[in-house]
Amino acid sequence: MWDLIGNFVMIGVGLTLIYLAVAKGYEPLLLLPIGFGAILANMPFAGLAEPGGVLHYIRVNGIENELLPALLFIGIGAMCDFSGLIRRPMLLVFAAAGQIGIFLTVFLSLHLGFGPLEASSIGVIGAMDGPTAIFVAQRFAPHLLGPVAVCAYSYMSLVPLLQKPLSRALTSGRERSIRMEPSTGDLPRTLLMIFPVAVFLVVSALAPQGALLIGTLMLGNLMRESGVVKRLSDAAQNELANVVTLLLGLSVGGTMRAETFLNSVTLQIFALGLVAFVSAIAIGILFAKIVCAATGGIVNPLIGACGVSAFPMAARTAHLLGREEDPDNWILPQALATNVGGQIASVAAGSAILTYAPLILSILGYA
Numbered sequence: 001m002w003d004l005i006g007n008f009v010m011i012g013v014g015l016t017l018i019y020l021a022v023a024k025g026y027e028p029l030l031l032l033p034i035g036f037g038a039i040l041a042n043m044p045f046a047g048l049a050e051p052g053g054v055l056h057y058i059r060v061n062g063i064e065n066e067l068l069p070a071l072l073f074i075g076i077g078a079m080c081d082f083s084g085l086i087r088r089p090m091l092l093v094f095a096a097a098g099q100i101g102i103f104l105t106v107f108l109s110l111h112l113g114f115g116p117l118e119a120s121s122i123g124v125i126g127a128m129d130g131p132t133a134i135f136v137a138q139r140f141a142p143h144l145l146g147p148v149a150v151c152a153y154s155y156m157s158l159v160p161l162l163q164k165p166l167s168r169a170l171t172s173g174r175e176r177s178i179r180m181e182p183s184t185g186d187l188p189r190t191l192l193m194i195f196p197v198a199v200f201l202v203v204s205a206l207a208p209q210g211a212l213l214i215g216t217l218m219l220g221n222l223m224r225e226s227g228v229v230k231r232l233s234d235a236a237q238n239e240l241a242n243v244v245t246l247l248l249g250l251s252v253g254g255t256m257r258a259e260t261f262l263n264s265v266t267l268q269i270f271a272l273g274l275v276a277f278v279s280a281i282a283i284g285i286l287f288a289k290i291v292c293a294a295t296g297g298i299v300n301p302l303i304g305a306c307g308v309s310a311f312p313m314a315a316r317t318a319h320l321l322g323r324e325e326d327p328d329n330w331i332l333p334q335a336l337a338t339n340v341g342g343q344i345a346s347v348a349a350g351s352a353i354l355t356y357a358p359l360i361l362s363i364l365g366y367a
Contacts, residue, residue: 003258003259004044006042006258006259006262007042007043007044007258008042009258009262010038010041010042010256010257010258010261010262011038011039011042011043013035013038013256013261014034014035014036014037014038014039014042014253014256015035015039016035017031017032017034017035017038017154018031018032018035018036020157021035021157026154026157026158027153027154027156027157029242029245029249030130030153030156030157030245030248030249031153031154031157031249032249033245033246033248033249033250033253034149034150034153034249034250034252034253034256035253036250036253037055037249037250037251037252037253037254037256038253038254038256039253040055040250040253040254041055041253041254041255041256041257042256042257042258048254049254049255049257055250055251055253055254056254058247058250058251058254059251059254059255062247062248062251063134063138063145063248063251064138064142066135066138066212068244068247068248068251069131069132069134069135069213069248070212070213070216071216071240071244072131072241072244072245072248073131073213073216073217073220073347074216074217074219074220074223074236074240075220075236075237075240075241075244076131076217076220076241076311076343077196077216077217077218077219077220077221077222077223077224077236078220078221078223078224078233078236078237078241079220079224079237079241080217080220080221080224080311080340080343081224081336081340082192082195082196082221082340083187083192084183084333084334084336084337084340085337085338085340085341085344086187086191086192086195087183087185087187087337088183088334088337091303091334091337091338091341092341092344092345093287093291094284094287094288094291094303094304094306094307094338094341094342095307095308095338095341095342095344095345096307096345097283097284097287097288097304097307098280098281098283098284098304098305098306098307098308098342098345098346099126099127099280099307099308099345099346099348099349100279100280100283101126101275101276101277101278101279101280101281101283102123102124102125102126102127102276102280102349102353103123104123104126104275104276104279105119105122105123105125105126105272105273105275105276105279106119106120106122106123106353106357107119108272108275109122109123109272110361110366112268112272114268115141115366116357116358116361116362116366117140117141117357117358118140118141118144119361119366120136120140120141120353120357120358120361121133121136121137121140121141121144121148122144122148122269122272122273122276123272123276123353124136124137124148124349124350124353125148125151125152125155125269125272125273125276125277126273126276126277126279126280127280127308127309127346127347127349127350128152128155128156128159128277128280128308128309128310128314128342128346129152129309129343129346129347129350130149130152130153130156130248131213131248132213132309132346132347132349132350133148133149133152133350134148134149134152134248134252135212135213135350135354136350136353136354137149139354140354140357143260144265144269145252145255146252146255146256146257146260146261147261147265147266147269147270148269148273149252149255150252150256151269151270151273152273153252154270155273155274155277156310156313158277159277159281159308159310159313159314159317160313160317162277162278162281163281163305163314163317163318164317164321166278166281166282166285166305167281167285167302167305167317167318167321168321170282170285170286170289170301171285171289171301171302173325175289175292175297175300175301175302176300176301176302176321176322176324176325177322177325177326177329178292178297178298178299178300178301178322178329179300179326179329179330179331180298180299180300180303180331180334181298182330182333182334183333189225189227192225193222193225193226195221195225196218196219196221196222196225197218197222199214199218199344200214200215200218203344203347203348203351204351206348206351206352206355207348207351207352207354207355207356208355209351209354209355210347210348210350210351210352210354210355211351213347213350213351214344214347214348214351217343217344217347220233220236223236224237280307280308281305281308281314284304284305284306284307284308285301285302285304285305286304287304288300288301288302288303288304288305289301289304291304300322300329300331300334302318302319302321302322302331302335303318303331303334303335303338304338305317305318306318306335306336306338306339306342307338307339307341307342307345308339308342308346309339309342309343309345309346309347310339310342311339311340311342311343312336312339314335314339314342315332315335315336315338315339316332316335318331318335319331319332319335
């Protein structure tokens with residue numbers, strides 16, 4: 001009896017996610033298949049998420065072997081334009097600042113009683129990068145994959161709702177109206193092709209456990225910038241990304257079974273995920289304020305909130321906030337450049353956690 005009640009509760013959760021996707025437009029490409037996947041997984045006596053069921057098959061052959069996150073990163077890389085970041089590499093400092101929330105959340109999770117690998121998986125929610133969160137959770141704490149993935153994608157859909165009040169509270173009207181000088185001029189195609197290869201070599205050398213993540217992301221971008229595989233690049237941005245997103249959403253929804261999802265641990269993960277998102281945005285803004293003051297007011301602090309992987313929502317929200325103060329202000333190029341830098345930084349942070357978190361936490365006494 002109680003099992004059936006739990007199933008119907010989770011079906012209600014799935015319907016809520018579908019409502020948010022359809023009626024509110026919150027990350028519909030992900031929340032809709034996740035929501036329906038949750039309904040399928042909890043349909044009584046259907047067994048779709050149990051061994052032999054289609055949702056279990058997708059998870060085993062798509063997530064447990066890390067195939068779907070890797071394929072999705074190829075599509076994401078093909079969508080990213082790093083030219084603005086290459087012109088203004090100093091914007092990477094804001095991308096780095098945006099990852100501090102990850103490590104704050106890791107230590108908070110540890111103090112709440114989560115194990116080191118569980119805490120690392122929860123902390124990566126602060127990267128605001130769904131595939132990275134899934135990748136780390138699958139390796140470190142597969143029993144937490146459902147709550148971690150749903151939390152990451154749910155809060156990603158709420159980024160504008162979180163970013164707007166934080167930005168207004170932490171910046172003044174004068175700061176939000178600061179105009180930033182645009183960077184112009186075409187970049188050599190050779191440089192645009194060297195960039196993804198160089199980023200892959202550096203990040204994978206420093207954090208080899210994340211080589212698959214950063215490698216697939218940079219492969220997608222190299223396909224885009226090379227200009228010689230336009231069909232592959234277009235397919236990665238469209239057909240591949242769409243199919244993988246659908247399968248990934250269904251698979252994540254399939255992990256939301258009542259017996260593993262309806263517990264106090266899930267509530268704690270969602271609370272910690274909120275801390276991770278809020279701290280990542282707030283720290284990025286505050287760091288940008290410091291840079292703004294140190295440079296005599298040439299940096300709009302709003303772009304500090306873009307140093308996360310919520311692309312392009314964070315950049316678009318920062319730009320609209322700036323235009324509220326000055327309708328002629330146009331900080332979108334800088335915000336987008338910071339945002340794609342956040343994509344690189346989030347993958348680098350996830351790679352670092354995969355490579356070094358077990359050792360560092362062991363040294364600190366978190367067994």
